[in-house]
Amino acid sequence: MHMSTPFEQQYRGATRDGSQDELPVASPKTEDETRELLRFAAEDGLKVLPRGCGTSLGLEEPRRRADFVIDTTQLAGVIAFEPSDGTVTALAGTTMASLAELAAGSGRRLCPDLAHTKSTLGGAIASGRTGEDRLRYGPMRDQVLGLRAMLSADISSKSGGRLVKNVAGYDLHRAHCGGRGQYGLIVEATLRLHPALPKELHLMRRFDSLEAAIDSGNQILSTPCRPLSIRVWHNDDETSLQVHLGGREDVVSAEVLLLESKLGDLQETTSRPLPQTQIRLDGPISRTIDAAHWVEVIRKKAGASHLIADLGIASVCLATTPTSHGGSCQQASIAALPARPKGTDLFGATQPGTSPSAAIVALQSRVATGLDPLGIFSR
Amino acid sequence: MDKALIDGLIEIIGKDAVVADETRLMSYESDALAMYHEKADLVILPADTAETAACMKLIASFGVPIVPRGAGTGLTGGARPIEGGVVVATSRMRQVFEVNPTDGFARTGAGLVNVDLTHACEDHGLFYAPDPSSQRACTIGGNVANNSGGPHGFKYGSTTQHILGLVIVLPDGEVLDLSEPRVDPEGVDLVGLFVGSEGTFGIATEVTVKLVPTPEVVETLLAVYTGGEGLSKACDTVSEIIRVGLEPSAIEILDTLTIAAVEDSVFAAGYPRDASAVLLMEVEGTPTEVQGTSGDIMKLAKTFGATELRSAQTDAERAMLWAGRKGAFGAMGRIAPDLYVADAVVPRTKLREMVRTTVAIAEKYQLKLATVFHAGDGNLHPNICYDRRDKEETRRVVAAGAEILEACVAAGGSLTGEHGIGLEKLAEIGLLFSEQDLQAMGRVRRAWDPDLRMNPGKALPLRACVELGDKPKSSVEA
Numbered sequence: 001m002h003m004s005t006p007f008e009q010q011y012r013g014a015t016r017d018g019s020q021d022e023l024p025v026a027s028p029k030t031e032d033e034t035r036e037l038l039r040f041a042a043e044d045g046l047k048v049l050p051r052g053c054g055t056s057l058g059l060e061e062p063r064r065r066a067d068f069v070i071d072t073t074q075l076a077g078v079i080a081f082e083p084s085d086g087t088v089t090a091l092a093g094t095t096m097a098s099l100a101e102l103a104a105g106s107g108r109r110l111c112p113d114l115a116h117t118k119s120t121l122g123g124a125i126a127s128g129r130t131g132e133d134r135l136r137y138g139p140m141r142d143q144v145l146g147l148r149a150m151l152s153a154d155i156s157s158k159s160g161g162r163l164v165k166n167v168a169g170y171d172l173h174r175a176h177c178g179g180r181g182q183y184g185l186i187v188e189a190t191l192r193l194h195p196a197l198p199k200e201l202h203l204m205r206r207f208d209s210l211e212a213a214i215d216s217g218n219q220i221l222s223t224p225c226r227p228l229s230i231r232v233w234h235n236d237d238e239t240s241l242q243v244h245l246g247g248r249e250d251v252v253s254a255e256v257l258l259l260e261s262k263l264g265d266l267q268e269t270t271s272r273p274l275p276q277t278q279i280r281l282d283g284p285i286s287r288t289i290d291a292a293h294w295v296e297v298i299r300k301k302a303g304a305s306h307l308i309a310d311l312g313i314a315s316v317c318l319a320t321t322p323t324s325h326g327g328s329c330q331q332a333s334i335a336a337l338p339a340r341p342k343g344t345d346l347f348g349a350t351q352p353g354t355s356p357s358a359a360i361v362a363l364q365s366r367v368a369t370g371l372d373p374l375g376i377f378s379r
Numbered sequence: 380m381d382k383a384l385i386d387g388l389i390e391i392i393g394k395d396a397v398v399a400d401e402t403r404l405m406s407y408e409s410d411a412l413a414m415y416h417e418k419a420d421l422v423i424l425p426a427d428t429a430e431t432a433a434c435m436k437l438i439a440s441f442g443v444p445i446v447p448r449g450a451g452t453g454l455t456g457g458a459r460p461i462e463g464g465v466v467v468a469t470s471r472m473r474q475v476f477e478v479n480p481t482d483g484f485a486r487t488g489a490g491l492v493n494v495d496l497t498h499a500c501e502d503h504g505l506f507y508a509p510d511p512s513s514q515r516a517c518t519i520g521g522n523v524a525n526n527s528g529g530p531h532g533f534k535y536g537s538t539t540q541h542i543l544g545l546v547i548v549l550p551d552g553e554v555l556d557l558s559e560p561r562v563d564p565e566g567v568d569l570v571g572l573f574v575g576s577e578g579t580f581g582i583a584t585e586v587t588v589k590l591v592p593t594p595e596v597v598e599t600l601l602a603v604y605t606g607g608e609g610l611s612k613a614c615d616t617v618s619e620i621i622r623v624g625l626e627p628s629a630i631e632i633l634d635t636l637t638i639a640a641v642e643d644s645v646f647a648a649g650y651p652r653d654a655s656a657v658l659l660m661e662v663e664g665t666p667t668e669v670q671g672t673s674g675d676i677m678k679l680a681k682t683f684g685a686t687e688l689r690s691a692q693t694d695a696e697r698a699m700l701w702a703g704r705k706g707a708f709g710a711m712g713r714i715a716p717d718l719y720v721a722d723a724v725v726p727r728t729k730l731r732e733m734v735r736t737t738v739a740i741a742e743k744y745q746l747k748l749a750t751v752f753h754a755g756d757g758n759l760h761p762n763i764c765y766d767r768r769d770k771e772e773t774r775r776v777v778a779a780g781a782e783i784l785e786a787c788v789a790a791g792g793s794l795t796g797e798h799g800i801g802l803e804k805l806a807e808i809g810l811l812f813s814e815q816d817l818q819a820m821g822r823v824r825r826a827w828d829p830d831l832r833m834n835p836g837k838a839l840p841l842r843a844c845v846e847l848g849d850k851p852k853s854s855v856e857a
């Protein structure tokens with residue numbers, strides 16, 4: 001094991017007295033080493049922050065207080081790959097990209113299709129984020145069939161399994177999905193694999209206004225087409241609608257004809273990478289994102305360079321600029337919302353005015369203690 | 380039961396909603412696993428969240444155990460008491476509060492019958508996808524508690540993928556309003572944890588569900604297999620459909636004894652009586668999609684030995700084919716008075732091997748086995764037809780059931796794909812989870828229900844829920 005400082009440039013933790021500081025990073029190579037680190041944390045009353053590749057941790061607000069980081073990237077490797085059964089089980093530090101490649105080699109598709117190639121299995125589950133393909137395949141939590149987490153040196157917990165259907169025991173993995181490493185360190189997990197798509201196509205059309213692009217995108221939602229995503233890109237120079245289709249070749253061709261009959265000519269394009277820095281607004285479940293108006297207000301106020309709205313899943317992503325990164329952009333976004341939809345959620349942070357009831361908070365806290373009884377993990 | 384408690388409950392919900400009469404109580408003493416029964420001390424039928432909360436608060440002050448109950452169609456003894464207590468039944472909570480076609484969700488009372496939800500939204504071109512074969516009777520609340528599946532789970536997944544929010548009454552009467560549909564949960568995913576908790580965390584009184592668009596075209600296919608190897612060939616067809624990545628919405632297998640029972644019953648579906656197995660499948664989507672996928676499936680089934688292939692030509696024919704499948708458990712009443720429905724999962728590559736194993740186990744115990752199952756998900760239902768008045772036969776049924784489960788777990792499978800652990804499988808849960816795993820689950824259960832009054836003796840062997848540092852024990856409470 002090695003303990004390394006300084007901490008990665010992109011993010012810093014908060015120390016226990018609240019000041020921002022660089023944190024020591026330990027990179028265990030085995031589960032035994034990880035166990036030792038957790039023992040050390042429990043004995044010395046230290047708080048642990050699990051980390052995968054750090055691609056999402058850097059975007060988290062507020063920064064959490066921790067004493068050291070356990071970097072899981074060396075806890076990597078595939079444990080079981082069953083393409084014919086549609087499952088893959090791997091250690092948490094395995095990259096999602098390598099799993100996607102493995103799956104693709106056997107005619108399977110791994111979801112979510114994450115934009116960042118280095119993100120790890122554990123990080124993808126714990127950040128509970130959304131792939132570009134969520135409209136078709138659902139959120140990360142729908143892909144997780146089971147997992148094993150270390151809760152301390154001597155306590156671990158497994159739930160679910162390596163099967164596509166299974167209701168034995170409580171679904172504790174649901175707490176780890178989107179749990180941001182607050183309730184344990186995910187060691188291994190099993191994901192569902194989907195059949196590969198024989199044909200994929202990205203189509204694009206430019207619009208004069210954001211409203212027109214969103215209206216057209218919403219029209220697609222009411223057709224029988226099943227796109228992987230319907231995305232509106234918007235900045236001062238350009239507004240466009242991008243539709244990602246996939247499936248049997250004949251099905252995709254029929255969908256193109258249907259879409260062209262509704263939207264006019266569509267241009268074939270390539271998948272467009274997300275900007276390097278961004279914040280994401282996941283609203284409540286409004287398929288319509290009728291919020292074109294406030295979204296644009298936010299973009300201007302927050303100083304974001306781009307707005308990217310995923311229709312049908314009510315997710316809006318604001319690409320930040322070097323001067324409007326992270327917290328400031330988030331604060332400006334909240335302030336800018338004229339009539340903020342209830343439950344708007346920025347990178348998991350609960351917003352004022354939408355706080356859950358005291359009973360909910362109390363139960364969440366009791367569940368968290370049940371999962372992490374020694375209070376080792378940074379919350 | 381303390382008279383003061385009964386009087387207090389009558390004051391809250393009225394006399395008609397409190398069942399204390401011995402004869403009426405009898406209908407609540409078991410669920411569809413009739414092998415086990417135990418009379419409740421009292422059954423109450425609150426009409427909504429407020430009444431449930433007030434009742435739960437009062438019951439808490441008397442320290443009495445609570446057993447939530449939907450329609451009682453569960454197959455693991457989950458909805459019946461094991462040591463008296465109050466059964467809280469949701470049958471008066473059948474409201475549809477809201478159908479939101481734009482955002483594709485509905486909010487209902489927990490006691491709403493599954494199929495009534497689909498009826499309530501069909502005019503909007505939407506439906507509720509999880510469709511247990513018991514959907515004409517079972518409740519949405521029961522589906523949530525058991526994380527139920529159904530034939531179309533192959534495409535749409537189990538209940539958990541369709542629940543967007545809940546209103547839950549905790550054992551002390553506290554109400555958690557988590558009903559707002561959300562893209563992603565905030566903090567610990569309480570809704571996600573509640574689904575599949577088998578009535579041990581609290582009572583769901585309202586449910587927010589996802590609705591999905593009614594498919595443009597649906598084609599129902601029947602592949603018929605004959606001869607001694609017919610059932611194995613049907614299993615191999617399924618494994619191959621999955622291996623090559625075809626995506627029908629449902630893939631079900633019925634064996635020869637089930638076919639005979641169905642064809643002799645009111646559910647007669649026109650399955651050929653000389654078949655050793657039939658494969659019932661459905662394909663949904665756009666016309667192009669359905670045509671292509673159905674064509675590929677038909678070809679594949681033929682290659683794997685299907686002797687006859689049919690596609691339902693009318694809605695009536697389609698409904699008939701499904702009535703046979705959905706009525707299969709009921710039809711088995713013709714074979715013997717009682718039915719033990721086993722529910723195990725195996726990797727989908729091992730269907731042939733595990734179906735053979737279950738047949739061999741039934742033969743060993745000289746029992747009648749009728750198999751009908753969600754083949755596409757690897758979810759086996761080897762059903763044993765027996766007479767529970769015959770104690771010796773009942774003993775063999777229990778032994779065979781346990782052996783089937785052990786064999787499935789040994790093959791990399793699980794104890795349950797949709798019916799839950801309930802009371803029935805407590806003794807076997809250690810085959811899947813270590814003491815540490817069970818303790819972690821136990822701590823989470825205590826977080827919801829510190830006094831362990833919710834559905835005691837179900838889902839988890841409680842004595843394994845020891846406090847941290849205690850010596851782990853694997854004893855089963857029941």
Ligand SMILES: Cc1cc2nc3c(=O)[nH]c(=O)nc-3n(C[C@H](O)[C@H](O)[C@H](O)COP(=O)(O)OP(=O)(O)OC[C@H]3O[C@@H](n4cnc5c(N)ncnc54)[C@H](O)[C@@H]3O)c2cc1C
Nearest residue numbers: 052053054055056057119120122123124126129130181186
């Ligand atoms: C350019 C760019 C594009 C992106 N695109 C997307 C996108 O399309 N969709 C999307 O959802 N996200 C996206 N992200 C965010 C991020 O890449 C993903 O969420 C990613 O899955 C995080 O993986 P990671 O290994 O980097 O996790 P980290 O950032 O290291 O960690 C994420 C969270 O998980 C916790 N964690 C990490 N590992 C474990 C573990 N083993 N056990 C318990 N907790 C753990 C951490 O404490 C942290 O809270 C993007 C980020 C960037 C910079």
Ligand SMILES: Cc1cc2nc3c(=O)[nH]c(=O)nc-3n(C[C@H](O)[C@H](O)[C@H](O)COP(=O)(O)OP(=O)(O)OC[C@H]3O[C@@H](n4cnc5c(N)ncnc54)[C@H](O)[C@@H]3O)c2cc1C
Nearest residue numbers: 449450451452453457512518520521524527528578583797
């Ligand atoms: C003929 C037949 C066919 C079946 N087919 C299927 C199938 O295809 N797929 C499948 O998954 N199951 C199937 N089942 C099993 C059963 O129908 C399901 O488990 C169903 O979800 C139970 O619903 P219920 O309303 O009858 O619940 P009950 O049997 O009354 O209760 C089931 C469990 O849920 C708890 N519970 C009930 N309501 C609530 C609530 N509101 N809040 C908290 N806990 C609650 C109870 O305590 C109990 O533990 C079948 C059963 C039969 C008899």
